Amino acid sequence: xxxxxxxxxxxxxxxxxxxxxxxxxxxxxxxxxxxxxxxxxxxxxxxxxxxxxxxxxxxxxxxxxxxxxxxxxxxxxxxxxxxxxxxxxxxxxxxxxxxxxxxxxxxxxxxxxxxxxxxxxxxxxxxxxxxxxxxxxxxxxxxxxxxxxxxxxxxxxxxxxxxxxxxxxxxxxxxxxxx
Amino acid sequence: xxxxxxxxxxxxxxxxxxxxxxxxxxxxxxxxxxxxxxxxxxxxxxxxxxxxxxxxxxxxxxxxxxxxxxxxxxxxxxxxxxxxxxxxxxxxxxxxxxxxxxxxxxxxxxxxxxxxxxxxxxxxxxxxxxxxxxxxxxxxxxxxxxxxxxxxxxxxxxxxxxxxxxxxxxxxxxxxxxxxxxxxxxxxxxxxxxxxxxxxxxxxxxxxxxxxxxxxxxxxxxxxxxxxxxxxxxxxxxxxxxxxxxxxxxxxxxxxxxxxxxxxxxxxxxxxxxxxxxxxxxxxxxxxxxxxxxxxxxxxxxxxxxxxxxxxxxxxxxxxxxxxxxxxxxxxxxxxxxxxxxxxxxxxxxxxxxxxxxxxxxxxxxxxxxxxxxxxxxxxxxxxxxxxxxxxxxxxxxxxxxxxxxxxxxxxxxxxxxxxxxxxxxxxxxxxxxxxxxxxxxxxxxxxxxxxxxxxxxxxxxxxxxxxxxxxxxxxxxxxxxxxxxxxxxxxxxxxxxxxxxxxxxxxxxxxxxxxxxxxxxxxxxxxxxxxxxxxxxxxxxxxxxxxxxxxxxxxxxxxxxxxxxxxxxxxxxxxxxxxxxxxxxxxxxxxxxxxxxxxxxxxxxxxxxxxxxxxxxxxxxxxxxxxxxxxxxxxxxxxxxxxxxxxxxxxxxxxxxxxxxxxxxxxxxxxxxxxxxxxxxxxxxxxxxxxxxxxxxxxxxxxxxxxxxxxxxxxxxxxxxxxxxxxxxxxxxxxxxxxxxxxx
Numbered sequence: 064x065x066x067x068x069x070x071x072x073x074x075x076x077x078x079x080x081x082x083x084x085x086x087x088x089x090x091x092x093x094x095x096x097x098x099x100x101x102x103x104x105x106x107x108x109x110x111x112x113x114x115x116x117x118x119x120x121x122x123x124x125x126x127x128x129x130x131x132x133x134x135x136x137x138x139x140x141x142x143x144x145x146x147x148x149x150x151x152x153x154x155x156x157x158x159x160x161x162x163x164x165x166x167x168x169x170x171x172x173x174x175x176x177x178x179x180x181x182x183x184x185x186x187x188x189x190x191x192x193x194x195x196x197x198x199x200x201x202x203x204x205x206x207x208x209x210x211x212x213x214x215x216x217x218x219x220x221x222x223x224x225x226x227x228x229x230x231x232x233x234x235x236x237x238x239x240x241x242x
Numbered sequence: 243x244x245x246x247x248x249x250x251x252x253x254x255x256x257x258x259x260x261x262x263x264x265x266x267x268x269x270x271x272x273x274x275x276x277x278x279x280x281x282x283x284x285x286x287x288x289x290x291x292x293x294x295x296x297x298x299x300x301x302x303x304x305x306x307x308x309x310x311x312x313x314x315x316x317x318x319x320x321x322x323x324x325x326x327x328x329x330x331x332x333x334x335x336x337x338x339x340x341x342x343x344x345x346x347x348x349x350x351x352x353x354x355x356x357x358x359x360x361x362x363x364x365x366x367x368x369x370x371x372x373x374x375x376x377x378x379x380x381x382x383x384x385x386x387x388x389x390x391x392x393x394x395x396x397x398x399x400x401x402x403x404x405x406x407x408x409x410x411x412x413x414x415x416x417x418x419x420x421x422x423x424x425x426x427x428x429x430x431x432x433x434x435x436x437x438x439x440x441x442x443x444x445x446x447x448x449x450x451x452x453x454x455x456x457x458x459x460x461x462x463x464x465x466x467x468x469x470x471x472x473x474x475x476x477x478x479x480x481x482x483x484x485x486x487x488x489x490x491x492x493x494x495x496x497x498x499x500x501x502x503x504x505x506x507x508x509x510x511x512x513x514x515x516x517x518x519x520x521x522x523x524x525x526x527x528x529x530x531x532x533x534x535x536x537x538x539x540x541x542x543x544x545x546x547x548x549x550x551x552x553x554x555x556x557x558x559x560x561x562x563x564x565x566x567x568x569x570x571x572x573x574x575x576x577x578x579x580x581x582x583x584x585x586x587x588x589x590x591x592x593x594x595x596x597x598x599x600x601x602x603x604x605x606x607x608x609x610x611x612x613x614x615x616x617x618x619x620x621x622x623x624x625x626x627x628x629x630x631x632x633x634x635x636x637x638x639x640x641x642x643x644x645x646x647x648x649x650x651x652x653x654x655x656x657x658x659x660x661x662x663x664x665x666x667x668x669x670x671x672x673x674x675x676x677x678x679x680x681x682x683x684x685x686x687x688x689x690x691x692x693x694x695x696x697x698x699x700x701x702x703x704x705x706x707x708x709x710x711x712x713x714x715x716x717x718x719x720x721x722x723x724x725x726x727x728x729x730x731x732x733x734x735x736x737x738x739x740x741x742x743x744x745x746x747x748x749x750x751x752x753x754x755x756x757x758x759x760x761x762x763x764x765x766x767x768x769x770x771x772x773x774x775x776x777x778x779x780x781x782x783x784x785x786x787x788x789x790x791x792x793x794x795x796x797x798x799x800x801x802x803x804x805x806x807x808x809x810x811x812x813x814x815x816x817x818x819x820x821x822x823x824x825x826x827x828x829x830x831x832x833x834x835x836x837x838x839x840x841x842x843x844x845x846x847x848x849x850x851x852x853x854x855x856x857x858x859x860x861x862x863x864x865x866x867x868x869x870x871x872x873x874x875x876x877x878x879x880x881x882x883x884x885x886x887x888x889x890x891x892x893x894x895x896x897x898x899x900x901x902x903x904x905x906x907x908x909x910x911x912x913x914x915x916x917x918x919x920x921x922x923x924x925x926x927x928x929x930x931x932x933x934x935x936x937x938x939x940x941x942x943x944x945x946x947x948x949x950x951x952x953x954x955x956x957x958x959x960x961x962x963x964x965x966x967x968x969x970x971x972x973x974x975x976x977x978x979x980x981x982x983x984x985x986x987x
Binding site: 115155156211215218 | 528
């Protein structure tokens with residue numbers, strides 16, 4: 064029974080051990096042209112598994128996910144849920160990394176992964192919602208994640224159990240304080 | 243420990259009772275089916291089906307949960323089977339044997355298939371085959387890169403030349419000449435930046451493009467330091483070369499020239515094709531081991547599911563096989579314990595069903611046979627009991643002996659006549675008999691045993707110390723059969739008793755005839771006398787009339803007297819019908835004593851009893867008649883005494899009850915003895931038929947007792963002594979020689 068308990072405990076804790084490779088600092092919120100904008104800095108870690116996949120022609124999709132809530136006495140009420148996505152790919156001919164916005168198709172080319180990480184680690188003036196829609200005591204939940212949906216199925220299993228695939232940051236929850 | 247107990251309880255509490263079992267099995271198979279379906283979809287997803295790819299995690303969780311559920315069910319069932327095995331529940335061993343044999347048969351091939359499947363999955367089919375293609379692809383890539391680089395270097399050279407050309411141009415000339423220069427060198431875009439990076443002039447093949455891409459500040463510095471830089475860009479399969487060089491303007495800060503050359507379509511397409519192919523190859527090489535891993539993962543899940551299903555099916559199979567056997571074991575146990583009503587419920591129509599049907603038929607036959615045997619035994623028992631009753635009620639002694647002349651059975655009269663503990667002689671060799679049964683030993687020794695003799699009569703005289711007995715015996719030899727040896731039956735009676743009974747029988751016959759012959763004419767005589775009196779009355783003279791009246795009265799009285807005598811005769815001759823039942827003789831004696839104790843002031847009655855309550859088998863009515871008769875006799879004997887005394891005493895000696903009624907009357911005549919006072923018509927009284935004591939003796943004999951009448955030794959008077967048996971007749975079983983236990987009826 065002792066061994067069974069330990070096994071169950073390990074299985075319960077194991078997924079937690081795989082999280083929290085990337086970190087996000089407390090963001091800044093500004094209102095410009097009646098729009099709430101966010102500026103944030105993160106420490107994005109692209110582990111070996113991710114780099115290896117990109118270098119081998121797999122296009123990976125990363126995203127910042129934002130969820131804005133208004134505090135209510137019964138439960139937090141969701142005001143908005145949105146995300147900023149990036150598609151990262153590698154071109155063997157030009158030996159460049161390409162970071163593409165899947166919505167605007169705007170692309171950025173990088174010779175080195177270091178610069179890709181640096182680019183991903185900054186998000187400047189990303190519009191969240193109209194300032195008029197922002198309630199009092201609103202708070203934001205955000206995280207950086209690697210989207211599993213677009214991963215090939217074979218990688219999905221590996222991603223579940225291997226630390227070298229863990230990119231996701233934990234969910235951060237901050238009160239929105241507009242400067 | 244508590245967990246174990248709870249598991250045991252779970253396994254035993256109606257727990258895995260039949261109803262739960264019926265639910266769990268279909269449930270387990272449903273879970274297995276769901277898991278199998280999820281596995282199929284997972285396999286589809288693994289093969290790249292986009293439809294199921296999105297459900298990958300859900301399918302994975304479903305499969306793991308399903309397999310876990312099946313695993314738990316299998317563990318519970320195995321544990322249940324193990325507990326049954328430990329507790330030696332019928333069929334558990336067979337169940338375990340079937341289970342492990344089935345598993346052994348099925349799991350080995352399954353593991354073999356799995357082993358080779360894994361081996362094939364791990365085999366890298368394409369590694370050697372793809373090596374050449376890989377090299378060719380890599381070379382193509384290098385070639386494409388080289389070609390683009392050469393084109394880029396050429397573009398750089400051309401850009402530098404243009405930079406030299408336009409270096410002296412003033413702003414206006416630059417504006418007008420730039421489009422011409424662009425066309426002359428075949429560039430698609432030309433842009434001139436000042437030292438701060440602001441656009442000074444711009445020419446493009448695309449008229450819609452208003453602002454060209456602006457390089458980073460660092461790019462300007464690098465271009466100045468390195469004498470020009472270039473970059474190969476790719477946009478939707480179209481390759482282009484962007485070059486940035488400095489423009490040395492004499493006596494002024496450097497300007498910068500950015501040129502963009504599109505790679506020719508053919509080269510661009512070919513390069514893009516190489517790029518795509520190389521990318522696909524890289525992707526394939528990257529994913530191949532993961533595809534294998536995924537297949538192995540799915541394979542492991544399939545294997546696990548297959549093994550669990552196999553164990554579950556084996557358990558089901560073992561249960562199905564063992565269930566009828568378990569029923570049969572229970573049935574045979576019931577039958578072995580004598581319960582032939584146990585019938586098996588037949589739910590199947592295979593060989594087991596036939597076997598169960600045969601079992602039911604067998605138990606039915608056994609039941610019928612047993613009932614018949616029981617019925618026969620009852621018949622034999624009742625016949626034996628009837629025979630024993632007959633023998634035990636015989637006044638003659640009956641002995642049965644085996645062929646070795648050992649005593650088998652005896653009746654109460656035999657015991658009484660021989661007056662010795664015959665039970666001690668049962669199945670004992672004649673030469674080894676104890677001294678207690680000496681009289682019996684002598685009795686047997688005098689019998690002439692001849693096989694095949696029937697009804698041989700003989701007289702035997704036994705003289706022991708102070709006892710002398712004279713018997714008349716009748717010997718009958720029993721025939722031998724195949725299974726049983728013959729034996730002997732001896733019927734005997736004491737000579738005196740024999741003749742007394744003969745005499746009594748004769749008297750009874752005489753009394754019956756007398757009663758019949760005399761009783762019939764009495765009524766006509768009485769009627770005739772009364773008629774004579776009626777007819778002659780008034781026609782005769784006084785003297786004659788008186789004579790007539792007196793004569794008629796005499797006739798009438800005598801007829802009545804004769805009628806009473808005839809009634810006594812009739813009673814004497816009538817056989818006594820006795821309904822024996824447990825009777826408290828002490829109570830009866832007290833009751834009779836209470837009736838007489840104040841009868842006459844001249845007579846003193848006393849009752850002496852050594853026991854409080856004594857029970858015998860007898861008839862209350864008949865014994866009451868005996869006591870009345872004897873007490874009346876005693877009272878009559880004391881009538882002429884000034885101080886009469888009658889003592890009624892009761893005592894118990896061994897298994898006999900002694901009752902005596904003693905008076906201090908005139909006593910018996912000196913020539914009277916025990917024998918003749920009980921004979922009919924023998925009386926010492928002036929009035930009386932002499933039948934009272936004869937009837938008393940007859941009643942006492944019916945109670946297997948004796949009665950004697952004798953004068954008191956120390957004073958005048960008579961003692962009437964009755965001896966009654968306390969226990970009933972003893973019979974020794976003859977059904978089996980080995981059964982030496984006497985049985986009491």
